[in-house]
């Protein structure tokens with residue numbers, strides 16, 4: 049019902065545009081996608097499919113066939129377009145088998161290739177998909193590319209090669225790996241900024257939240273998606289987790305485990321909502337953890353889930369802030385006004401979903417249900433769902449944006465949290481960072497294709 053409300057209002061007020069403004073009941077455009085249109089449609093395709101909203105899936109598919117157009121003179125974020133559009137199209141293809149999605153995914157992948165034309169092959173953040181001219185965000189440490197952006201192309205690009213028969217996509221992302229694995233890492237940590245021309249790190253700022261997050265996620269998932277054959281991805285992931293544990297993970301005096309940020313060797317005792325995805329990641333990676341550390345990684349996931357739940361529970365609205373702190377006498381509470389907002393993000397519910405699947409502890413469903421009730425009470429409006437400006441207030445001030453990831457991630461992870469484990473089982477699927485399921489490329493399947501008998 050929540051998906052129906054989000055979708056039908058998008059359809060009514062913003063059909064074909066990127067996102068919905070649920071209060072003003074009109075379209076919302078973000079410059080992340082330039083003039084590419086229909087972000088909500090493409091991001092929501094697989095959610096509609098999984099929820100068996102057949103009519104809606106059909107109309108979304110028809111829109112993609114007739115209107116999704118990449119022949120536009122526009123500058124886009126390579127990362128955002130990859131995770132939402134390429135990821136969304138790939139999942140829609142794998143779930144439905146409809147050729148149009150495969151074709152569009154490969155066509156868009158080809159448009160993104162000029163982003164890799166840098167001296168090192170580390171891609172630009174921004175790309176004009178007509179001219180092929182790229183550049184980096186002007187604010188990013190002396191012209192650097194961003195770890196979470198260039199490190200979050202791997203899964204989709206491996207699938208693009210798989211589906212197109214063209215090895216170029218996989219080669220581009222394997223080269224990113226090569227550049228990273230050759231570089232010295234301060235204390236074994238990966239700074240968020242890397243200059244694509246010099247191949248040197250920018251500012252030594254390390255984060256498992258914004259600017260760093262999904263790079264770590266994709267190391268683990270690349271290994272899982274390769275049917276556990278990608279030993280390099282595996283090693284890089286577990287080595288990184290080791291360094292994160294040593295240098296970033298701390299326990300508050302009240303007993304809450306959190307992941308701090310690292311700035312040139314100094315810790316900032318702050319954790320972002322984005323960082324909360326790491327609970328699910330640690331638990332998902334527990335199985336392959338070296339040195340008998342499986343139980344330890346599950347426990348780490350459980351502790352992060354508990355801390356993130358506390359960040360929700362300690363607000364008036366029972367929805368978590370964008371960032372919360374463990375200093376100045378507070379724990380798991382936002383202290384700065386500009387960190388008190390909630391924009392319908394999925395990471396905490398994502399972690400509940402992984403923890404539920406991997407432990408079946410009923411508290412994760414209880415916590416997920418608390419989030420449902422809070423979303424219904426505070427974010428649901430006549431025209432859809434809106435973010436909130438301050439989750440510590442008693443009265444909502446809505447930000448008037450229904451983010452496309454609310455449909456692709458937040459609602460999908462909630463649905464999976466309350467479904468049986470055989471819906472998109474982890475043995476066969478990994479989720480990209482926008483919650484788009486991609487099939488594991490099983491060793492046996494490859495043999496079958498090469499030698500069907």
Ligand code: DMJ
Nearest residue numbers: 262393394395453481482
């Ligand atoms: C999504 O686009 C993805 O989950 C990304 O990895 C981080 N930001 C948003 C959701 O918060």
